[in-house]
Amino acid sequence: GQQVMQIPQYQHVQEGEDFTTYCNSSTTLSNIQWYKQRPGGHPVFLIQLVKSGEVKKQKRLTFQFGEAKKNSSLHITATQTTDVGTYFCAGYSGTYKYIFGTGTRLKVLA
Amino acid sequence: KAGVTQTPRYLIKTRGQQVTLSCSPISGHRSVSWYQQTPGQGLQFLFEYFSETQRNKGNFPGRFSGRQFSNSRSEMNVSTLELGDSALYLCASTLRLGGDLSSGANVLTFGAGSRLTVL
Numbered sequence: 001g002q003q004v005m006q007i008p009q010y011q012h013v014q015e016g017e018d019f020t021t022y023c024n025s026s027t028t029l030s031n032i033q034w035y036k037q038r039p040g041g042h043p044v045f046l047i048q049l050v051k052s053g054e055v056k057k058q059k060r061l062t063f064q065f066g067e068a069k070k071n072s073s074l075h076i077t078a079t080q081t082t083d084v085g086t087y088f089c090a091g092y093s094g095t096y097k098y099i100f101g102t103g104t105r106l107k108v109l110a
Numbered sequence: 111k112a113g114v115t116q117t118p119r120y121l122i123k124t125r126g127q128q129v130t131l132s133c134s135p136i137s138g139h140r141s142v143s144w145y146q147q148t149p150g151q152g153l154q155f156l157f158e159y160f161s162e163t164q165r166n167k168g169n170f171p172g173r174f175s176g177r178q179f180s181n182s183r184s185e186m187n188v189s190t191l192e193l194g195d196s197a198l199y200l201c202a203s204t205l206r207l208g209g210d211l212s213s214g215a216n217v218l219t220f221g222a223g224s225r226l227t228v229l
Contacts, residue, residue, distance in 0.1 A: 031211040042220040050212045096165040100153035
């Protein structure tokens with residue numbers, strides 16, 4: 001069945017360093033969404049990408065959707081302690097379900 | 111507007127018992143999806159309902175079932191609980207899953223979850 005993998009599984013960075021998480025799907029996706037889950041919380045929507053090669057920015061966060069629509073990345077510039085949490089990608093390829101990636105847990109050291 | 115409400119937030123059960131979890135979606139949202147979250151497996155899709163119809167089901171045993179009511183509220187049931195069923199159960203509502211995938215109608219809004227512990 002469809003699988004969505006994310007790397008790395010964990011990332012510890014010093015505050016101010018950059019961070020990137022990568023998402024790879026075994027199948028072509030119709031769209032991809034990114035979510036952030038703070039410790040003890042629930043996933044919260046960040047952004048949605050639909051077009052091949054699409055790039056979107058939200059302040060220090062940059063999201064990309066691959067040309068083949070099978071991979072995506074999230075890059076955070078100059079991390080802050082408020083960026084702590086687990087970042088998930090979620091891919092949709094039809095059939096009324098989003099498949100979530102395995103997640104990348106980010107820890108920011110002050 | 112009110113968010114997605116899940117009840118109960120925490121519950122403890124013993125093996126062999128059954129449990130029912132409830133999810134009230136955002137007003138106007140007609141699609142409800144359920145996920146199981148565990149440290150080792152991440153978020154695993156359980157099922158999706160739209161207008162009282164189950165449109166998709168994940169790879170879980172028949173002990174896991176669900177339903178949706180005419181007001182879009184949804185319940186899931188787990189029978190004959192096993193230790194491995196201990197998890198955070200999350201429901202998410204959307205305006206309309208599928209359709210125009212470039213629209214915000216496909217954004218999943220999650221509830222706070224129901225944390226189930228099976229002893």
